[in-house]
Every structure is written in structure tokens, then in C-alpha cells.
Amino acid sequence: MTVRPFSDRLADAVHDKGSALVVGLDPFIERMPEAVRKSTDAGTSPRGDERQRAADTIALFNEQVIEKIAPFACAVKPQIAFYEEWGPAGIEAFERTVVMARDAGLLVIADVKRGDIGSTAAAYARAFLDPHRSAAASDAVTLNPWLGTDSVAPFLQAADDFGAGLFALVRTSNPSACELQDLEAGGLKLHQHVAALVRSWGEDRVGSSGYSSVGAVVGATAPRELQQLRHELQGAWLLIPGVGAQGATAMDVAPAFDKHGLGAVINASRSILYPYSDPSDPKWADAVGAAAQQLRDDLREASRAAATQA
């Protein structure tokens, strides 16, 4: 392999930035500051179509957000649904966002949660990870494991070919995650079965950091499962949502870090992007930066607490 594997690039980023923070770029237009929304208003935007205007607003917002959070985050995680909902223009804004983040020195985890049969999964892998196909290829994606190994295989190939990373949804952060993911089959919870698959997918893909490029999404909102899964997935990066707007705190994720502060990256979206109470506040972007810095600091402390206990 000529490309450095994602697992090691992520370890470098966490180490160099001193930050395990991933900022989720989930653009809710109605929560954006007035200054951004005004500059792409129907009256002033050269392009009249509603979806194009929304996409322009998103790109403008993300540009300013990325500039402010870049010093404090190791990666961004754009949630593609909030771009897809604006059609082709939204996908254009997604791609612009990927490029802007990369240019700012951030890794990009495309939160796409795809999962499909082999030939279709190959098309998705090309769409999001193949730099020969798109100038806006991401560094990693999230994947839904419900269809099993053959739905993941093309992404494993992308890991080998392009140094890409993947994060399978092992135990998600939403309230009804338990309906299927916590069912017990043969003495193990379903999420533990998926964890076993994640281990098998990753075992030949361990980088010099000791971590593989096949990671797992495990929500911070289920602390018991998080602790158990950390134990079962010792060589896997965990991507942990649920801190901030979804209710978990930095201390809830402390058990996810190894003694060097590696092994886990923590996503927050709405609590970083929309911390200002007044949408007309001209200093909204500073508030975004401050929210990122604060959570980075809280995660550092949580990580140190974990190291002391270990």
C-alpha cells in the first residue's frame, strides 16, 4: 500500500491536534445566523432556485465554521442527508464542504450510513472514497451492517486501495437503537455480533498505531454498552456520537480512550454549530470556535482521567 492507512492518519490527527473532537457538519438552515442567511437571500442571490439558494447558504456557513473549528478538531463528519435534501445543488455543497475541510487540514468522515448488496455497495464506495472518481473523495465513511459482509467488502477494498476508513454502526445513539441492536442471540447481543464482524473485517488492516481502519459507531448515550464494546473492540477506532444535543457529556465517553488518548473520536454537531442564542449575533462564528475549543478541552480532561484510572 502506498497510501497511509486511515487508522494511522486518524491517530496522527488526534495526536497533532491534541483533540479527539469530530465536528458534525449538519446544516439546519433555520438555525443558522442571520448574517449567513441574508447573504444568500432570494433578493440578493444571483441564483434564484430555492434549492440552489439553500445549498449556497450551507456552503457559506460551512466555510466559516470550518475556519473556526479547524484548530480544535481532528476531523469533520458531514451528514449527507442535510445536503441530499437540496438535490444536485446540495450534493455540490457537500463536495465543496469536503474540499474546504481537507484544505483546512481536517480529515473527513462522510456520514452516509450506506449498506447494500455487493455491486451496489461498490458504486457507493466509488461515490464517496475513490479519488480517481471524485475530486471530493472523503477519508472515511459510516456504514450500516444489516446486509452483512458482502455489503462491506467493496469498502474494505477501498481501505486497501485508497487508505480509506470505515465505521460500522454497532450500537447507535438513538432511543430506539435497542429494538434490534440489543436483542440477544446465542448469548450475545446483536451489537456484539456486529462487533465480531467488525473485528474480522479489521484484523488484516491494523496500522502502525495498533488500530485498524475498520472502526465502529457506538453511541455515548448507552454507557454500559460503550464500556463493553470498548473491551470487545480493542483494535478498532470508535466513532462516538451522542455528546451534546443528544444528552451525553465528555465524561461519559472517558472509558472509550486508551492510555495514550487514542482509540476514540467524539462527534458533536448541533451543540458546536448553533451555540448562540441570538441568531443576529455578529460574533456567531467566534461562539462556534469557542464551543469547539471547550469540548476539545473537556474531552482532553476525560481522556486524562481515563489514563489515570487505567
Place this chain on the structure above:
Amino acid sequence: MTVRPFSDRLADAVHDKGSALVVGLDPFIERMPEAVRKSTDAGTSPRGDERQRAADTIALFNEQVIEKIAPFACAVKPQIAFYEEWGPAGIEAFERTVVMARDAGLLVIADVKRGDIGSTAAAYARAFLDPHRSAAASDAVTLNPWLGTDSVAPFLQAADDFGAGLFALVRTSNPSACELQDLEAGGLKLHQHVAALVRSWGEDRVGSSGYSSVGAVVGATAPRELQQLRHELQGAWLLIPGVGAQGATAMDVAPAFDKHGLGAVINASRSILYPYSDPSDPKWADAVGAAAQQLRDDLREASRAAATQA
């Protein structure tokens, strides 16, 4: 509700067309006829970019396919991965395809297999089903159930608001579907647990056809599971892939039909789109039409056989 529910619109389409055939619009450019590929070649296309050219090729191919298959199919099912892989231009081709199919009197099932937390799922529902958001809204979508009820709720809302349909992935057609979907928990296979969720999501959404707008994807490649799930999901439309290139035949899906020939629609993609052995055959589009007609006839026969046995 002012809009006729998807379940009834699908029953009408199957009845009026005398066809349970869904044609999967999965554009593989390298398998397309030369005539189509040439007319969007780098040399002749006014738009030079590779992704734009690919998207133009797809739209041109789909236009001719739709014209030929429209008399023989009740619906089309574009697989969005094969459009997403060409970036914004690909999504534009996807939307053009949706509109062309609708104009040809076909229902459109967007094969997107999305599944995400509530606020994200709401964005996906807007993206694919909300006619106020997009002029190219589909009639139905496929959904991945791994995240449970709250990931489906926004789509149930779209069913109520817009008469949309959904098909949850209960038992897929791919070889490794069994890894998770066939695990046994509390005396039931996982796919049966999902079937129970599908029943609960659909019970207040039964139309005058007797079927609900919450259906299930069940692969034809697992005939025993298909038969069992048909029994457990009596009020649900089944969307059945796996016939044709994936190996199952029309007779394999006979048990899925009720005695009126309703209750199941059968998807075939590659076997309909690429039936010609010679890509330079000028009559390629007739071969596509003939393949659709043949499978429609085979499905009619299978459906009659099922009615006789019942």
C-alpha cells in the same frame, strides 16, 4: 388524507397493467449499448466533464428503457448508488429519471435504503418523498431498519402527509444476508423481529386494497424465508428482488401473491436492462422491451399458479 395512499396506488397499477413487474433502473455504463454511449462521448457531448457525460448517458439510456418497459411494468426502482457515484450531475440524472418514469405512468420506488436517527431521517424523507421540496419526489422508498422505529417515523409521516410508501429491508437477497438477519433471538429470527416492526408500523395505514403502505423487502433467493414472511406479513406489500441476475425465477416468487395476484411486486434489473449479447445491436431497446414483457408474462403465470393452489 387527501392523497390516495401508496398501497392503493400500487394495487391499481398492478391491476391496470396486469403486471407485478418492477424494473430496477441500475445504470451500468459499461454494459450499455454503443449507440447510447456514443451519443454522449467526449468528442460529441457539449459538456466535457466525465461525471456530466456519464450522467447524460444514464439519462439517455433510461429515457429509452422507460419508453420500452412502461407497458409491462407497474413501477420502476432506480438504485440511487448508480447515480450518486457521478456526483451532482448523477443526482440530476436521478431526478430526470424519476420525472420521466412518472410521466410514463409508472410508480417510482427510490431504492435508497436509508436509515438514520430521527432528525436525519426527516431530512432524507424530505429529500425523496416531499413534493413541496422537490419536483422529482418519488412515490416510495426502501429503508434500512437497523436503527429501529424512530428512524422510520419521519417516513411514516410522509406516508400520512403525501401518500408515500416504504419498504423496510426484512430479509435481503444477498449471500451474506444471513449473517445478521437469520440470527435467532427469543425463538424468532431477526428478520421476523423486523417483520413484527413492519406490521406495527403499518397497522394504522391499511388502504382500501387491504394492504398497508408499509411494505417489506424480502429476497427471492431465500424461498423458505419468503414463504414464512408472506404468512407473517399478510397485510404488507412485499418488494422482491433476486429474480434474474441474482438467480431466482418467477416460479420461486409464486407463494408471495395473494389469490387476486396482489401483495407482491417483483424487481428485476440487470436481466431486463442488458438482455442483448451484442452492444452494437441497433435493436437493443426492443430487446429490453421483450425482456420486460417476458418476465411480466412469467410472473402472471406464477401468480395464477398461486391462485389455483390457494
